[in-house]
Amino acid sequence: MKNILLPTDFSDNSWNAIQYAVELFKDEKCNFFLLNTYTPIIYDVEYMNVGAASFGLIDAMREASEKGVSKLQKKIEKKYVNSDHKFIQISSFNTLTFEIQELSEAKPMDYIVMGTKGATGLDEVLFGSNTVHVIKKAKCPVLAIPSGFSFEAPKEILFPSDYEISFKKKQVKPIVDIALSQTSKVHVLNVSYGYDLSEKQEKNKQKLNTLFNTISHVFHSVPDQNVTEAISEFQQKTRVNLLVMINNKHSFFENLFFKSKIKEIGFHLNVPFLVIPSNTKKD
CATH class of the missing domain: 3.40.50.620 (HUPs)
Structure with a gap:
């Protein structure tokens, strides 16, 4: 249970x-x-x-x-x-x-x-x-x-990532579990800044692809954008029901979400937000 x-x-x-x-x-x-x-x-x-x-x-x-x-x-x-x-x-x-x-x-x-x-x-x-x-x-x-959010099945899950961490099975398990139970599609969103992925990033991306092999998922790469703008723009094009992030040292998470004013981060969070801690033990 x-x-x-x-x-x-x-x-x-x-x-x-x-x-x-x-x-x-x-x-x-x-x-x-x-x-x-x-x-x-x-x-x-x-x-x-x-x-x-x-x-x-x-x-x-x-x-x-x-x-x-x-x-x-x-x-x-x-x-x-x-x-x-x-x-x-x-x-x-x-x-x-x-x-x-x-x-x-x-x-x-x-x-x-x-x-x-x-x-x-x-x-x-x-x-x-x-x-x-x-x-x-x-x-x-x-x-x-979020306040006032009425339940809707998370059919479209947005997962921004910079591919800077070596993903572990236990880290992505909550995403996989929800996607399987709700028959969701996971959109992995990466913001590029005019450079190709490094060897390390490419390796981590492939590992994530393997860990997501039981669920529907697609990788997106958007060029030269602020990450918050990229998330906001993606939400306008695709009806996202759930935003997911791994709270790791390399992410922009703390700088982004621990600000007090919405205007300081540039967009309104209007969908449920799943935060996965990075300090999980390896399976």
Whole structure:
């Protein structure tokens, strides 16, 4: 069974991400972990040790969290009847990133699916701070769902790559799994700058071609463009349902996606975005 972590702050955005996950994996046996973390707004050691305990604030927050998660599970099971899906409720007095790290050590997750913004998300912020921290720290793929995105099967997957990494089977497995289950086509997009691929890049491209041999895929090369512009232009020509990247040191990922303003990166992210960590062990 797949283990899928669904962080929630009970916002519409997190509900939207949960619905996407339940729909995406509807034909697979899954354990869904519904996670809500809570901490007082004022979060320092002295306050935690004295004030919060004496006024019962932590107990009240725990009770609200537990009730919220229980209500959420009932809401999911009422809308989506699926005997292959099991839900586990977790309410934790912790920050989201620390709780995810601790959970992952106890039970490795196959995916984390979450909304791109929290309950207080602002329109001009591309990813909420929680999403950014989770992506940076996660040991498993993170699937971020934009606000208001209604589920559509990811039939067309866009995978930008500079072919600078030697792809491993485990790195591309999430792409292959989704493509197989959804009968998707994967578009591998490379931006060239007037130079032929190096010997190393060509070798990595051929390795990727081999790893994708069980799925429909096509390689695209676009000349002399900013990568974000290339992605945006490709989306205009082909209805992409899922954007995928491997978060490796050689990628433009951190420079591109950890900016706070949409205008700073030059395009709107309007499709689900799967980020695969590069620190996977070799098969």
